[in-house]
Amino acid sequence: MANATPRPYKQVARAQAQERTRDALIDAAKDEFFDGNWMEATLESLSAKAGVTKQTLLRYFGSKDNLLIQALIRLGSEARDQRWSAPVGDVPGIVENLIDHYSEWGPRSMRLGSWQSGPPMLAMISHAARQFHYSWVEYAFAPQLEGVRGKARTRRRAALIAICDLQTWWILSHDLGLPRAEVRTILIDLVTRLVEEER
Numbered sequence: 001m002a003n004a005t006p007r008p009y010k011q012v013a014r015a016q017a018q019e020r021t022r023d024a025l026i027d028a029a030k031d032e033f034f035d036g037n038w039m040e041a042t043l044e045s046l047s048a049k050a051g052v053t054k055q056t057l058l059r060y061f062g063s064k065d066n067l068l069i070q071a072l073i074r075l076g077s078e079a080r081d082q083r084w085s086a087p088v089g090d091v092p093g094i095v096e097n098l099i100d101h102y103s104e105w106g107p108r109s110m111r112l113g114s115w116q117s118g119p120p121m122l123a124m125i126s127h128a129a130r131q132f133h134y135s136w137v138e139y140a141f142a143p144q145l146e147g148v149r150g151k152a153r154t155r156r157r158a159a160l161i162a163i164c165d166l167q168t169w170w171i172l173s174h175d176l177g178l179p180r181a182e183v184r185t186i187l188i189d190l191v192t193r194l195v196e197e198e199r
Helices: 008-035 043-050 054-061 064-083 091-113 120-140 150-163 166-175 180-197
Strands: none
Touching: 008 043, 008 054, 008 064, 008 091, 043 054, 043 064, 054 064, 064 091, 064 120, 091 120, 091 166, 091 180, 120 150, 150 180, 166 180
């Protein structure tokens, strides 16, 4: 009598195929969200972009919004892994980490910022991205914030957030067209002056 249980290699192959399908749908959602027109995207267009059927998308994620949530969770995890690898307290290393991140994600992140006053879900995503940046500043510059109290800490934190903000990088690297090395020097200088002047 034949064994009805699938062989292990078939189970592995099936799991790998399912993971590839999930990845393709998530990639399609990320591309449409950042580079296309998410509000106009349909289940049909997203599934076609991933090379699967609408029914497959619904089976895996249940809805367009759920697909987007899963795509953003994955993006957030990737961004956190990269940003939280910054060497805490090491200003040149922190700036390198920041520029690496913005060089890869800058244009897409700029789009996030433009959604602050958009539909509720997009505004919520934009808000979460800002909170992510604030948390990173407190993590990366913990030694520079340690021991500073009251209004002085509030001012220093706010200045670090502004210096390391995406808009600052964008102005230097895109609006002014400065090369990476010059952007790096300027950001390091701004942070160093801030910390030294407030001692």
